[in-house]
Amino acid sequence: MNIAVTPPLSNGPRPAMYYYDTFDRAFVEERVAQFRDQVERRLSGALSEEEFRPHRLMNGLYLQLHAYMLRVAIPYGTLSSTQMRQLAVIADKWDRGYGHFTTRQNIQFNWPKLIDVPDILQALAEVEMHAIQTSGNCIRNVTADHFAGAAADEIEDPRPTAELIRQWSTNHPEYCFLPRKFKVAVTGAEHDRAAVLLHDIGLRIVKNAQGEVGYCVIAGGGLGRTPMVGKIVRDFVPRADLLAYLAAVLRVYNSYGRRDNKYKARIKILVHETGLDEFKAQIEAEFAALDRSGTNADPEEFARIAAYFVPPEFDAGASSAAFEAAKAKDAGFVRFAETNLSAHKAKNYAIVTVSCKPIGGVPGDVTSAQMRLLADVADKYSAGELRISHEQNVVLPHVKLDDVHALWQALQTAGLATANAGLITDIIACPGMDYCSLATARAIPIAQAISTQFADPERQKLIGKLGIKISGCINACGHHHIAAIGILGLEKSGRESYQITLGGDPTFKAAIGERLGPGLEADEVPHVIENLVAIYLNERQGDEAFIDTYRRVGQAKFKPALEREVEDGSHL
Amino acid sequence: MAQLKHPQILFANDLKDGEVLFLGAKGWVRDHRIAKIAATSEEIASMQAVAAVDLAANRVLDVYPVDVTLSPDGHPEPIHYREKMRTLGPSMRLDLGKQANGVEFGDI
Numbered sequence: 001m002n003i004a005v006t007p008p009l010s011n012g013p014r015p016a017m018y019y020y021d022t023f024d025r026a027f028v029e030e031r032v033a034q035f036r037d038q039v040e041r042r043l044s045g046a047l048s049e050e051e052f053r054p055h056r057l058m059n060g061l062y063l064q065l066h067a068y069m070l071r072v073a074i075p076y077g078t079l080s081s082t083q084m085r086q087l088a089v090i091a092d093k094w095d096r097g098y099g100h101f102t103t104r105q106n107i108q109f110n111w112p113k114l115i116d117v118p119d120i121l122q123a124l125a126e127v128e129m130h131a132i133q134t135s136g137n138c139i140r141n142v143t144a145d146h147f148a149g150a151a152a153d154e155i156e157d158p159r160p161t162a163e164l165i166r167q168w169s170t171n172h173p174e175y176c177f178l179p180r181k182f183k184v185a186v187t188g189a190e191h192d193r194a195a196v197l198l199h200d201i202g203l204r205i206v207k208n209a210q211g212e213v214g215y216c217v218i219a220g221g222g223l224g225r226t227p228m229v230g231k232i233v234r235d236f237v238p239r240a241d242l243l244a245y246l247a248a249v250l251r252v253y254n255s256y257g258r259r260d261n262k263y264k265a266r267i268k269i270l271v272h273e274t275g276l277d278e279f280k281a282q283i284e285a286e287f288a289a290l291d292r293s294g295t296n297a298d299p300e301e302f303a304r305i306a307a308y309f310v311p312p313e314f315d316a317g318a319s320s321a322a323f324e325a326a327k328a329k330d331a332g333f334v335r336f337a338e339t340n341l342s343a344h345k346a347k348n349y350a351i352v353t354v355s356c357k358p359i360g361g362v363p364g365d366v367t368s369a370q371m372r373l374l375a376d377v378a379d380k381y382s383a384g385e386l387r388i389s390h391e392q393n394v395v396l397p398h399v400k401l402d403d404v405h406a407l408w409q410a411l412q413t414a415g416l417a418t419a420n421a422g423l424i425t426d427i428i429a430c431p432g433m434d435y436c437s438l439a440t441a442r443a444i445p446i447a448q449a450i451s452t453q454f455a456d457p458e459r460q461k462l463i464g465k466l467g468i469k470i471s472g473c474i475n476a477c478g479h480h481h482i483a484a485i486g487i488l489g490l491e492k493s494g495r496e497s498y499q500i501t502l503g504g505d506p507t508f509k510a511a512i513g514e515r516l517g518p519g520l521e522a523d524e525v526p527h528v529i530e531n532l533v534a535i536y537l538n539e540r541q542g543d544e545a546f547i548d549t550y551r552r553v554g555q556a557k558f559k560p561a562l563e564r565e566v567e568d569g570s571h572l
Numbered sequence: 573m574a575q576l577k578h579p580q581i582l583f584a585n586d587l588k589d590g591e592v593l594f595l596g597a598k599g600w601v602r603d604h605r606i607a608k609i610a611a612t613s614e615e616i617a618s619m620q621a622v623a624a625v626d627l628a629a630n631r632v633l634d635v636y637p638v639d640v641t642l643s644p645d646g647h648p649e650p651i652h653y654r655e656k657m658r659t660l661g662p663s664m665r666l667d668l669g670k671q672a673n674g675v676e677f678g679d680i
Contacts, residue, residue: 043588045630063634065658066669068590096668111668113589362664433654434662445664494652 012379015080016149018163018308020128027171028125031132035059036118043115058138058176060131061117065437070109070117071134072124076144076162076186077105077388077395081375084386086127088371094120099371101356101364103428103479104183105143105388106134110435132170137178139169143185145193146389149311150351150397152343156205156213158186158194160306161242164297167305168243175250179257180265182250183222195390197221197230197510198482200267201249206236214238219249219279220271223476227512228268231276233283239302241287244295248286252279311398312383314346318400323348326405335457336408336419348401352382353421354394354411359455360448363429364392373414381407390479392428393421423460424468424533425451428479432472432489433496439472441489441496446470446525453526454533463533466546469504482506484546485532486513487525498525502532502558503550511547514555517562524564531561574613578639581607581648582619583655584632592658592670593632595619600632602670604659605647609640 020028035055042052056062060071072087079087087107091099094116095109102108112120124130133140142162149157165184169175175182187194188205196202202218215237221230237245249267256274258264271279327334342351354374357363366374374394378386381403387395394416399407411417420426427450430436432443447470454460470487471478480486486501498520501513520528535558540549550558581604582595593600594607601607610616616637623635638655640648650656661669 043630048630049587049633063585063590065654066590066592066661067585111590115588433657434664442663444662448664496653 012081013312013384015078015383015385016309016311017078017080017159017385018075018305024128024167025125028128028130028132031059031130032118032121032125035121039114039118054136056114056117057135058133059117059121060134061112061114062135063437064110064435065433065439066435067111068114068117069435070112070120070131071102072107072109072129072131073134073141074105074107074129074388075166076142076148076159077146077390078148078159079386079388080127081378081384081386083127083129084371084375084378086123086129088368088375090120090123091368091371093123098365098367100362100431101366101388101392101394103390103392103430103477104141105146105390106141107388108431110431135181136176137180137182139165139172139175139178139182139184142166142169143183143194143199143390145187145189146387146391146395147193147342147351147397148188148387149309150344150349151189151193152345153190154188154345155190155207156188157306157309157311158188158203158205159309160302161188161203161205161215162186163305163308164243164302165246168246168297174247174254178250178254179259180262180267182253182267192506192508193389195479195482195506195510197508198223198227198479198506199230201246202230203242208236212238215242215245217245217249220268221510222266222268223479223481224266225263225474225476226266226269227476227481228272229510229512230268231271233276233280240296240299241292243297244290244292245283245287247295248283248290251286251290252282256282312385314349314398315400316347318346318348318402320348320401322402323404330405332419333405333408335461336417337404338461339419339423340421341404344398346398350399350401350404352396352399352404352407353389354396354416355418355420355426356393356416357420357426357451358415358418359420359425360452362444363427363447366394370414370416373410373416377407377410380410391426393426419457420460422465422467424454424463424466425460426467427451428467428469428483430471430473430478432470432478436472436477438475439489440474440491441472441498442522443470443472443478443487443489446487446489446498446522449523449526450529453530463537464543464545466533466536467506468529479506480504481512482510483513484550485529490519492519496522498522500525500528500532500562502555503547505547516555516558520562527564528561531563532558535561576611576613576616578651579642579648580610580616580637581640581650582610582616582623582635583638583658584623584626584635587630587633595623600626604650607648609642609648610637 185194185199198221204216218230382396427447429443429447433439469483471480482504500516504513505511660671
């Protein structure tokens with residue numbers, strides 16, 4: 001069924017990303033038709049809610065606190081300008097004019113009607129998007145470094161690998177009913193921006209002594225109620241064997257993962273309970289027994305996929321003269337350039353992070369008007385390409401330095417020029433109890449209060465890079481466990497209560513944050529963060545990051561941050 | 573007649589659009605202030621029997637009872653902040669949810 005939504009096609013460049021072939025297109029169209037039929041049968045009563053729920057969840061449709069919520073996959077965070085414009089259309093036509101970028105590089109619409117969802121899925125299919133496997137006990141959207149294909153420290157673009165895994169695992173009958181959901185992340189860079197040690201499987205693209213490219217495979221990481229750092233199960237898997245090796249890991253998990261207790265069903269528990277050596281032995285036994293040729297992708301198939309990701313032709317004559325001249329004239333632009341630009345692999349290009357964290361705003365929320373502007377500037381300045389980061393920001397991966405000032409001015413017109421990437425106001429927060437039916441407390445208002453408290457740009461600069469991450473329940477969608485300062489919202493005696501954790505780290509030196517003390521009332525949180533920052537500034541040496549100061553001086557130094565004055569003048 | 577510890581109302585969602593509903597005197601309503609209030613276990617059981625019919629008829633889903641207090645004018649207000657949130661909408665977006673449009677009286 002066709003609907004009256006024409007994808008607003010871009011007149012700009014064709015981004016370097018995967019494009020559907022006839023098989024992909026037919027598959028996604030078929031799924032839309034199937035879901036349309038399932039919805040009709042649900043509305044007619046032919047399907048009960050119990051029968052329908054698995055279908056809607058496998059198509060990303062949840063029932064949340066106020067309404068249905070549709071989670072749309074953004075594979076490894078890569079979006080074209082055309083796709084971004086279509087998301088704006090969906091936001092306006094079927095939702096409330098905005099979307100929410102998540103910590104898994106997806107987008108969520110918070111107000112769709114069930115009766116409209118088939119049309120929304122059709123509109124997504126028209127721009128080669130879908131919501132398949134954004135829920136359920138399957139392999140979820142494969143995530144990747146949001147600077148992929150652009151970063152100066154990259155060994156290889158991780159997206160062809162992520163796309164290969166996406167195609168292999170989508171609707172794979174062996175992985176549709178895993179013991180629990182399964183998350184895979186890939187990085188190809190020297191610095192980990194994809195938190196690969198905190199996923200069910202993390203892949204790090206590496207080179208062996210012979211210079212061959214392969215994968216360091218990490219398994220058993222994860223956050224949630226039992227956070228664990230993943231363990232290396234193989235230092236090097238040749239590229240040709242990747243899918244067979246992943247199949248071996250998944251077979252061990254499928255065979256021995258705990259299906260009797262959903263709280264112990266993730267692979268991290270299996271790795272922990274089995275022991276690393278035995279777990280590795282089980283994988284190797286499966287791997288040895290597998291028909292590798294029947295499981296692995298042909299090298300030609302990987303090459304076919306990789307060919308889509310050939311980067312745009314960078315201008316060898318690009319200069320930075322206009323960039324430097326603009327900085328000399330405009331202090332506000334200097335601030336943006338200092339915080340929101342990252343090193344690009346091409347000379348006189350930059351990766352630009354567009355912060356979706358305006359002071360006092362809702363982390364990750366973007367209006368349809370902002371989506372359209374982002375699509376326009378992507379066409380004009382970034383080869384038509386955008387990325388969504390797990391930090392809930394938008395990235396323009398390929399911007400000439402001399403275009404950054406004009407880009408910054410355009411972003412200002414839409415409230416998207418906040419110069420805070422990586423700073424204390426660049427806060428990650430899950431939807432929390434403002435939207436989520438699983439939440440035990442709100443997360444967004446806490447983020448807003450802290451952001452407002454630290455609004456002063458000079459102060460943010462003085463504090464430097466400092467990650468605050470907030471989750472509204474123990475499921476930890478806000479990644480609080482791996483924040484320098486983590487905040488976990490819980491319920492205590494019928495009231496919201498917030499626990500502070502310190503010392504989390506999402507990088508290759510991954511660490512789970514440690515709880516600082518008893519829970520706080522919501523309005524006490526900003527004050528305690530203020531105290532923590534004051535202690536950090538007092539203790540830090542040189543330009544030492546918070547996490548390094550914390551590791552050096554220990555938690556005890558930060559305990560006094562919990563002291564606060566109560567109404568009667570006494571101190572807690 | 574077994575008196576409930578707290579009065580209760582019934583929450584549900586509209587199957588078609590997902591909106592939060594409350595069982596009223598003559599059917600489902602979108603404003604909790606006109607929800608039917610149960611004071612006894614027999615009354616809430618009777619209300620759940622009504623809801624079960626609409627569940628079976630695929631008009632609503634996710635039905636459950638919620639403890640409330642009564643305001644001075646007799647309107648029910650959920651005791652727990654989670655359900656209070658469900659009667660309003662997102663706390664930081666007052667332009668969204670039920671709080672945005674005031675009250676929509678009437679049965680569905």
